[in-house]
Amino acid sequence: MNRRGVRGDDCVELDVRVRYAETDSMGVVYHANYLVWFEMGRSEYCRTRGFNYRDLEDAGYYLVVSEARCTYRKPARYDEVVQVRTFLHALRRRSLCFRYQVVRQGSRETLVEGETKHLCIDAAGRVKVIPDRYVAFLAQGLPIHDSHG
Amino acid sequence: MNRRGVRGDDCVELDVRVRYAETDSMGVVYHANYLVWFEMGRSEYCRTRGFNYRDLEDAGYYLVVSEARCTYRKPARYDEVVQVRTFLHALRRRSLCFRYQVVRQGSRETLVEGETKHLCIDAAGRVKVIPDRYVAFLAQGLPIHDSHG
């Protein structure tokens, strides 16, 4: 995953301990659960940038997932602590894109990388411009030179 | 689990094939998932008795779970088909109780037994009388001599 211009301090880190419920018969974390961890990463990202994603929903806006992708390199196991690193990759008027790395705590080993794209909609499902207030919060985490045009 | 008076045809049966996602590191179905299967059993129960649980929600009523219990006898594994047998055990004005058996398909082996109690509430969380229309549907599945007083 190529993230030109993203400085290290642009990512928000969240530690997650693997639950037994998240493992499968193969003895490793079931692959769909990484999307759940990405969601937790996004929530943490918003919180670190100054707002709760829930506030956005209370204001009538939803950042629904329009695309997701995930590359699995190495498995995680029960009781391990992994770090979910969340980056805001692109911020546009009606959409945004986050990228993620899941690394084993205390190592530089990348287990999984991923990306989610989001569309801003209202309760009726209509595409909406992300409110300025939240754009300002989110933009703090943007890589340099990446405009939200 | 003692279900006096419940005739065999009072239960509604639903086949469920175990998903990989439902297993855990121990190679068996993770215990919390049986509660999910019970929920599927309840939905099927309603459907068989003539209505969709969703209709009830659309009408502004929710049968929230107030209690759940589960006894685990034998494990189920990936790709097995199990049968979820759902019984309406008690029907009262504002609450009801379902009981469940999960049996291995093609055998009489009981894997799990359980019970859930439900309270009828409205969208504001207030306890409500279950609407007559739905009581009539549900009551068809009641054991003989069990009144809904």
Added chain:
Amino acid sequence: MNRRGVRGDDCVELDVRVRYAETDSMGVVYHANYLVWFEMGRSEYCRTRGFNYRDLEDAGYYLVVSEARCTYRKPARYDEVVQVRTFLHALRRRSLCFRYQVVRQGSRETLVEGETKHLCIDAAGRVKVIPDRYVAFLAQGLPIHDSHG
């Protein structure tokens, strides 16, 4: 998603009824659950082609997910029945690729499209050639002109 050469009968269809557990606060199916449905689609695919994925595991081989992607077009809701259509898109010596469409039952409306790539490994995590026996089963579903070189 471009699937040149894939005839209609190359896909394996599986009906899935949306569980309450699969929905989220937005009132729709939580996005990670589509990956679970894809997994069910793969299991059904194998079964239709003549083997159980579990047999492959019992023989010491695992088709682990190396990549997954998903495009979300429209939401599904509680109690709806959706159809998961699974296609074998590519079959190589040590890997394969499935594609999926989730459509609303009784309509031609595509809700979600996706793809998963898999690597064949053994219990020790070493990449392995997919055993001939299973290649033969799987190859039946391949689009014309797509070799497994």
Added chain:
Amino acid sequence: MNRRGVRGDDCVELDVRVRYAETDSMGVVYHANYLVWFEMGRSEYCRTRGFNYRDLEDAGYYLVVSEARCTYRKPARYDEVVQVRTFLHALRRRSLCFRYQVVRQGSRETLVEGETKHLCIDAAGRVKVIPDRYVAFLAQGLPIHDSHG
């Protein structure tokens, strides 16, 4: 839930932030997820008492759930932080029992209470005596006067 003799310091506390994935169409945490939080509580309990549950499994022992029950009083919502309080209620030669309270962080409001019973088995599914080493760790958290006879 009556826990005579359990002093306040006998419980192990774990904070859990509600994930979007854990909510359902009703806008609250789906009831089966509390069993997952209980499992996290048990893991944390073991860790606090001096061992990892994973060590026990690596030694060939499993504390499988034989019974679970849960009483739901109030709902939790997305992004809230709840505290899972885990108590060792009984410790016997081949089995043990944990109790749980889920409370809203920063309040004394109990959302959910529950109990799980566990049997010690080996990889072949045979009931086993819990190894002394782990009994010693676990017994530290026992209420006074409760022997493990």
